[in-house]
Amino acid sequence: MALSNTTKPKKPIISIQSSLATTLFFIVLFTIPALLLLHTPTTSNCTTLSTQSKAWSGDLRTAEFAWNHLVFADATPPPVKLKIAVFSRKWPIGSTPGGMERHAHTLHTTLAHRGHQVHVFTSPVNDISLTKLDNPTVEDGPILSPIIHCHEGSEPGRWRYNKAWEQFEEENHRQPFDVVHSESVALPHWLARNLPNLAVSWHGIALESVHSSIYQDLARRPEEPISPEFNKSLHGVIPKVLNEIKFFKNYQHHVAISDSCGEMLRDVYQIPSKRVHVIINGVNEEDFQEDSRLGFEFRSTIGVPQNASLVLGVAGRLVKDKGHPLLHEAFSKLKNRHPDVYLVVAGAGPWGQRYEDLGSQVIVLGSMKPSELKFFYNAIDIFVNPTLRPQGLDLTLMEAMMSGKPVMASRFPSIKGTIVVDDEFGFMFAPNVESLVAVLEAVVAEGAESLSRRGKACRSYAASMFTARKMASAYERLFLCIKNETFCSYPRF
Numbered sequence: 001m002a003l004s005n006t007t008k009p010k011k012p013i014i015s016i017q018s019s020l021a022t023t024l025f026f027i028v029l030f031t032i033p034a035l036l037l038l039h040t041p042t043t044s045n046c047t048t049l050s051t052q053s054k055a056w057s058g059d060l061r062t063a064e065f066a067w068n069h070l071v072f073a074d075a076t077p078p079p080v081k082l083k084i085a086v087f088s089r090k091w092p093i094g095s096t097p098g099g100m101e102r103h104a105h106t107l108h109t110t111l112a113h114r115g116h117q118v119h120v121f122t123s124p125v126n127d128i129s130l131t132k133l134d135n136p137t138v139e140d141g142p143i144l145s146p147i148i149h150c151h152e153g154s155e156p157g158r159w160r161y162n163k164a165w166e167q168f169e170e171e172n173h174r175q176p177f178d179v180v181h182s183e184s185v186a187l188p189h190w191l192a193r194n195l196p197n198l199a200v201s202w203h204g205i206a207l208e209s210v211h212s213s214i215y216q217d218l219a220r221r222p223e224e225p226i227s228p229e230f231n232k233s234l235h236g237v238i239p240k241v242l243n244e245i246k247f248f249k250n251y252q253h254h255v256a257i258s259d260s261c262g263e264m265l266r267d268v269y270q271i272p273s274k275r276v277h278v279i280i281n282g283v284n285e286e287d288f289q290e291d292s293r294l295g296f297e298f299r300s301t302i303g304v305p306q307n308a309s310l311v312l313g314v315a316g317r318l319v320k321d322k323g324h325p326l327l328h329e330a331f332s333k334l335k336n337r338h339p340d341v342y343l344v345v346a347g348a349g350p351w352g353q354r355y356e357d358l359g360s361q362v363i364v365l366g367s368m369k370p371s372e373l374k375f376f377y378n379a380i381d382i383f384v385n386p387t388l389r390p391q392g393l394d395l396t397l398m399e400a401m402m403s404g405k406p407v408m409a410s411r412f413p414s415i416k417g418t419i420v421v422d423d424e425f426g427f428m429f430a431p432n433v434e435s436l437v438a439v440l441e442a443v444v445a446e447g448a449e450s451l452s453r454r455g456k457a458c459r460s461y462a463a464s465m466f467t468a469r470k471m472a473s474a475y476e477r478l479f480l481c482i483k484n485e486t487f488c489s490y491p492r493f
């Protein structure tokens with residue numbers, strides 16, 4: 001219905017020659033977000049679920065909410081030890097990993113620890129000394145860490161799926177794998193098609209990039225010309241969605257990493273509900289603890305004066321599509337009105353210097369190792385994520401909440417449906433300067449003390465939902481369920 005109401009392509013808009021494709025592009029561009037908006041009521045069902053989680057029972061494959069709401073017996077050994085194959089374009093050894101690689105590493109290290117035999121098929125690693133990996137062998141007894149198979153025949157980090165596939169087939173021939181896990185399209189659909197025991201994790205899908213294209217273009221200044229690359233991606237995005245919809249069905253099981261992605265896979269991509277499972281990524285609980293003493297010391301180390309009334313923090317690559325032009329402009333307006341409010345920037349990139357230029361109320365730390373981030377999170381009062389490109393779900397939001405901090409983030413379905421599910425946890429803004437300034441003013445007016453109370457609520461939610469342990473036990477259960485249907489029934493099998 002929404003389609004026929006919102007679009008009336010009757011009027012001759014420009015000329016009859018304007019191609020059908022262009023018209024179609026605009027129809028789809030504006031109606032898909034509308035469809036997404038119409039779906040939001042179902043998302044809110046999930047928020048009430050956190051309190052009811054213990055009551056739920058049934059076939060896990062029918063669960064449309066995130067499995068993180070459930071409780072799994074991760075203290076006891078798994079009922080069956082599985083042989084698991086993982087296809088990941090990269091494996092983080094000796095390099096700064098992206099979100100997807102961190103996910104693969106955290107998940108499969110944990111599963112190996114639990115006694116599953118995990119084989120990772122990946123590209124050659126960076127460090128020459130590590131090329132000959134000292135893999136443990138099955139004969140040595142329990143392995144407890146993943147076995148890494150780096151394929152040959154390309155430079156480090158360059159993924160050749162056909163090489164990896166050969167290695168997989170050899171290993172599968174020796175002893176068949178119980179389950180195969182692909183990180184995104186590491187395993188292409190024409191190979192995935194023949195694997196009934198395959199699960200793929202989507203770290204961002206093309207339909208999400210429709211939303212992000214809209215936000216990025218709206219954030220462009222009136223005098224700023226559209227860049228050729230962006231224009232190209234804007235025109236390519238709908239064909240990309242259509243293409244994905246056509247090939248996604250070749251993957252048997254789909255893991256969505258946010259509630260809204262799960263909905264898109266079911267409702268727009270038309271994947272049967274029983275093959276779509278929502279499992280939110282997790283972060284290591286031990287790495288992100290609440291520690292006010294640590295935060296206090298770090299503040300003085302980096303030069304935040306004691307009379308600062310509020311400290312905002314932002315982390316990640318300082319690039320345009322992470323929304324830094326917005327935050328930069330918004331904070332430059334805010335800082336003169338509130339000379340005791342500070343912004344701490346943990347990250348490096350083209351916007352670093354511009355932040356420096358804003359003066360003493362902005363402290364730029366440069367890029368930080370994952371192990372150093374806990375100092376940063378503890379030193380701030382609230383975490384800001386102005387992203388314009390939310391494909392997947394930014395781990396920084398979960399890290400901040402796990403460290404006991406409330407968050408401020410762009411209003412995207414993934415963030416709204418999975419992270420800021422309760423007003424208590426923080427604030428959302430439309431990604432434009434006015435909206436961001438208005439929310440910043442509200443945050444300043446509320447003050448650090450009240451924000452710290454919100455932070456407690458964040459910590460408790462994050463500790464129940466966003467731990468690496470919770471993620472790993474949910475995946476373990478999914479893999480068991482793929483191996484043998486008996487394990488699909490919750491709570492017991």
Ligand SMILES: *[C@@H]1O[C@H](CO)[C@@H](O)[C@H](O)[C@H]1NC(C)=O
Nearest residue numbers: 225226227228230231232235
């Ligand atoms: C954007 O791309 C379209 C189609 O490729 C083209 O017709 C249009 O002129 C481009 N616009 C700009 C501003 O580059």
Ligand SMILES: *[C@@H]1O[C@H](CO)[C@@H](O)[C@H](O)[C@H]1NC(C)=O
Nearest residue numbers: 305306307308338339340341
């Ligand atoms: C905060 O304290 C510093 C000295 O540490 C002082 O120079 C500055 O004026 C004070 N700022 C405010 C807003 O009171």
Ligand SMILES: *[C@@H]1O[C@H](CO)[C@@H](O)[C@H](O)[C@H]1NC(C)=O
Nearest residue numbers: 079080483484485486487493
């Ligand atoms: C599935 O697991 C149950 C319980 O462990 C077992 O009785 C059954 O034989 C298994 N089925 C298959 C097909 O392996």
